[in-house]
Amino acid sequence: xxxxxxxxxxxxxxxxxxxxxxxxxxxxxxxxxxxxxxxxxxxxxxxxxxxxxxxxxxxxxxxxxxxxxxxxxxxxxxxxxxxxxxxxxxxxxxxxxxxxxxxxxxxxxxxxxx
Amino acid sequence: xxxxxxxxxxxxxxxxxxxxxxxxxxxxxxxxxxxxxxxxxxxxxxxxxxxxxxxxxxxxxxxxxxxxxxxxxxxxxxxxxxxxxxxxxxxxxxxxxxxxxxxxxxxxxxxxxxxxxxxxxxxxxxxxxxxxxxxxxxxxxxxxxx
Numbered sequence: 102x103x104x105x106x107x108x109x110x111x112x113x114x115x116x117x118x119x120x121x122x123x124x125x126x127x128x129x130x131x132x133x134x135x136x137x138x139x140x141x142x143x144x145x146x147x148x149x150x151x152x153x154x155x156x157x158x159x160x161x162x163x164x165x166x167x168x169x170x171x172x173x174x175x176x177x178x179x180x181x182x183x184x185x186x187x188x189x190x191x192x193x194x195x196x197x198x199x200x201x202x203x204x205x206x207x208x209x210x211x212x213x214x215x
Numbered sequence: 216x217x218x219x220x221x222x223x224x225x226x227x228x229x230x231x232x233x234x235x236x237x238x239x240x241x242x243x244x245x246x247x248x249x250x251x252x253x254x255x256x257x258x259x260x261x262x263x264x265x266x267x268x269x270x271x272x273x274x275x276x277x278x279x280x281x282x283x284x285x286x287x288x289x290x291x292x293x294x295x296x297x298x299x300x301x302x303x304x305x306x307x308x309x310x311x312x313x314x315x316x317x318x319x320x321x322x323x324x325x326x327x328x329x330x331x332x333x334x335x336x337x338x339x340x341x342x343x344x345x346x347x348x349x350x351x352x353x354x355x356x357x358x359x360x361x
Contacts (some may be wrong), residue, residue: 133321134321134324135322135324136265136324137326139264139265140261154232156232159239160236163236163239163243163261163264
């Protein structure tokens with residue numbers, strides 16, 4: 102499923118890299134610990150977190166993630182948006198808490214494991 | 216490789232969370248451009264990122280040296296910082312000395328050194344308390360390169 106479809110289905114707000122939304126989402130990972138995401142996420146994953154500081158962009162870039170969903174109404178810092186634009190990392194926001202948004206992603210066929 | 220040693224060195228500033236991760240992005244970019252296997256590049260990126268973040272979180276400053284050798288890739292990160300009193304303890308997953316404000320950002324989960332270990336063929340750490348730490352990582356590509 103493409104990011105554009107997720108955005109439509111889950112009413113996500115796009116905060117950065119609106120040119121990168123054609124990307125295919127292969128799976129998902131949810132965590133607020135950056136080392137955990139570095140260790141266990143996979144290329145093409147959508148990452149659900151409540152961390153909105155600029156370092157999430159570095160993690161997403163290094164891991165080749167499809168994008169970041171900020172849950173629970175969290176908004177990215179201005180600097181996060183700037184870095185995400187530079188690196189072409191889509192940041193999407195939802196008012197839903199992590200548990201809820203992950204459940205809805207799963208229902209759309211975005212799984213954590215094959 | 217035209218017989219030329221491929222070596223780079225990048226400065227890392229302690230507590231500079233704004234630029235944290237940029238050095239590892241550079242390393243990844245270089246390997247990608249040189250055509251290394253994507254899975255291998257990701258593993259190197261993890262090891263490099265964790266080493267870089269250790270400097271950012273704990274040290275005053277450091278340097279990441281990165282070299283492509285005929286048989287392997289070598290990353291040496293040396294810092295001026297507090298040092299690690301007990302390396303075996305620091306290697307334990309979940310052990311961290313990171314302060315609260317760094318943990319709130321999602322760092323300091325005690326996974327840095329274990330992540331480095333998992334993604335390298337050799338990991339050597341030498342540390343002097345009150346002076347600094349040298350982390351040496353050797354990572355071998357899955358296939359020998361031309």
